[in-house]
Amino acid sequence: MWVGRRLRRVEDPSLLRGEGRFVADVARGCGAIRFVRSPFARGRILSIEAPEEATVITADDLAEIPPVKPMLHRDDFIPVEQPILAKEQVTYAGQPIAAVIAPTFEEAEDLAEMVFVDIEPLDPVVDLDHALDETAPLVHPHVPANTVIDASLTTPGFDAAFHGAAYHVEIDVRSRRENATPLEARGSHAAFDPRENRVTLTASTQGPHMLRTALADLLGIPESELRVIAPDVGGAFGQKYSLAMEDVVTVWAARRFRRDVAWIEDRRENFASFHSRDQRYIVTGAFDESGKLRAMRADVRCNVGAYSCYPVTCGVEPLMAMAELPGPYDFRNYAVRSRAVASNACPIAPYRGVSRPVITLTLERLMDKAAARMGIDPVEIRRRNLVREFPYTSVTGLVYDQGSYVESLDRSVQLVDLERFRADQRAAWEQGRYIGIGFSTFSERTGYGTSAFAARKMDITLGYETIDLAMDPSGSVEVRVGASPHGQGLRTSLSQLVADELGIDPKDVRIVHGDTDRTPYGWGTFASRSMVVSGGATKLGATELRRRLADIASETLEAAVDDLQFHEGKVLVRGTDVGVPIRDLARLAYHRSDKLPPGEEPGLRVKATYDPAGTFSNACHVALVEVDLETGAVAVQRFVVVEDAGVLVNPMIADGQVHGGVAQGIASALYEELVYDSDGNLLTTSLMDYLPPTIAEVPLIEIDHLVSESDATITGAKGLGEGGTIGAPAAILNAITNALSPLGIEVNETPATPERIQKLIRQAQGAL
Amino acid sequence: MKTPVKLRVNGQAHEIFVEPRKTLADALRDDCGLTGTHLGCEHGVCGACTVLLDGDPVRACLMFAIQCQDMEIRTVEGLADGEELHPMQRAFWEKHGLQCGFCTPGFLMLAVGALERKPDMDEEELKEMLSSNLCRCTGYQNILAAVRAAQAEMQ
Structure with a gap:
């Protein structure tokens, strides 16, 4: 068996040798594009003046390109159009206004500095609460109350259940703006081929086919005139799925000037590329005497910035929050209002976990607060409310497959030795030290296909994945996938699946991705989906190829198909040493088709598509922290993850995803925050102001895996790419609140910076 | 000019x-x-x-x-000796010290340079040294494990 092995990654040797091929490596020596960006959050463009020798592109040059208009077909949605380059007005600081093209990146930067854009500034609205204020300016004149989505849902009988409850616990949770901050910023290189009248766009993207469709639609060209390649991509975390306006200009310029051009984003620009989080959840849980949650009322507000991202739209955060807020808890009465609020801030796009880090933070803070109020242990209140029977249909109609919600909680209690910690904590408090423990139990919806995306009512229904699989005459296998991994090691783990199915070595399996000329149309890699969906398609394809090989072998070996066994590169007749090498069967399939069984097609190529409804992973995170009362600084001393993502195809890669996810969750909880001033200027534009954690801030992450057997996925694998980021902020804020419980302090805002904690401590001490 | x-x-x-x-x-x-x-x-x-x-x-x-x-x-590009990877490269491969691989060349050079200067760094010193670079994918766990493994081999 290859599945389940910690196989070294086939991706690594070239990356380790410095032989990776990232977009900036491709872009050496071509024409350089530099964007002139708005220095104001809101204003009217009066004029644009450029030096005479400069090649400058403005909105006037792009008159034939329609604006980007991401759509949701819902009555509670107001679409907003985004021009590729700002036209007449600017709507957020950093918005591209013009593009300068020059022979080198240095010259392009120099010329861009010399482009003078005269803007009459207008009062912006940047802050979430301000945008909802009646007196706030309107970001888009056709959007009343700056509310682009105003969705709501109330279950029948909600009022009676809610008002009849014994306890009402309210929580007001705020997450500040974040940036996904891939170490490689965005960028693209467009090569024009005059012979074919075709552009090859090498772009740092998570979804090359989606990008090809978007660009072809906007430029009004057939998709055959465009090839999109995702080379090595230096991290993405969601930010590189949404369409960059800059990519549109890059392809347009390559066609217009019939030459190769590139745009390589710098770090400062990346800070205003796409943002995320920036949400507020006001939630009241109604509990009965026994601590059982009977009803929940929620008001969700998401500051989605100036425009809507393509293709998933600005609805992705509030609508996910509405559907998934019930989390892993069983209750039947729910009333929610969820809004997407426009502002003159940078547009929002999905970032690892999307709304779920804030959903989980809210729910888990609610559970701890309710437990404290009712005098129940935080672990116990969760045990009383977690879903236990599967399949479980949530109050919003989501179906949870087999999971281990209670088991993962119990296991984590064991791993941290909770009783002992409580004793240590009492002793520490007596010595004036503030240590705390926080739990976070959550579900992670992963690997969902067409049916789940159709419910979103986007213009484009994402979901399925297709693979083309072929064994060549030498017996080696090539699988071409529509997924587009960028660090997840999918080439390695898919080859493990194929190897098991065909009884061959993973070395004999080559996975091809990230090239629209070589791979079947697919949706790319995001939403913890590739192992489930692309993996499922790969397994189906490999099973079909195995069937074909078995048919041929059956004839060659004169044995029944059911008696055949695929092992170490051979097809054997079970219980005998009679067999045939698979590569002989491959050669026969191509070169001796006269010997093939009747009806068998020559060659060995199959196509397979997998389109699952989706599956839920689950986990329990526990954080142990110490808070310095003097400075307000929080140190995470221990972090435990009990995770259930079903079958782990490559546990080494799975653990790596958890490590990286938790590090980003710790970042959300404690460090990373994009700060705007009241004029809408982004103040955090370098890695000295915006603080991704270093090794000094990330503790050892202890991982334990449980394996639920789920029939919702044909490989048994559930997704786990986002779980770390989803669970960690809640665990850490619960731990800080627990540490500071002698002072009666609640921490409900991320990031919990020393400044915020210190302020809460001072308030509490003043009140004492 | x-x-x-x-x-x-x-x-x-x-x-x-x-x-x-x-x-x-x-x-x-x-x-x-x-x-x-x-x-x-x-x-x-x-x-x-x-x-x-x-x-x-x-x-x-x-x-x-x-x-x-x-x-x-x-x-x-100068770390490997032809086909033979440098012990630091091999350790990053074996310990899964990289995901997207973008920060990797910087970490490799940092760790090789630091360990050539001071081969016997203890865990705290290694962490202090590694805290000069950023990785967005790995959470640093396996980078540290890789550097420790390579350290043993380089000595």
């Missing part, structure tokens, strides 16, 4: 002709064709562009190429 500069990179001489404002990182990438040195921030924080200059790990984005005249520069 372009100036001739002589760089010695991985034991090889490169005579290049660059503007004085050109950084070492850009010169390595554009003029020497060595694109393994990556640019993550261009303001000296992320460390993806770390190279060794006369044995010291430096940010190649904070040096000008003309400052490096006649100095000995080592980049990620």
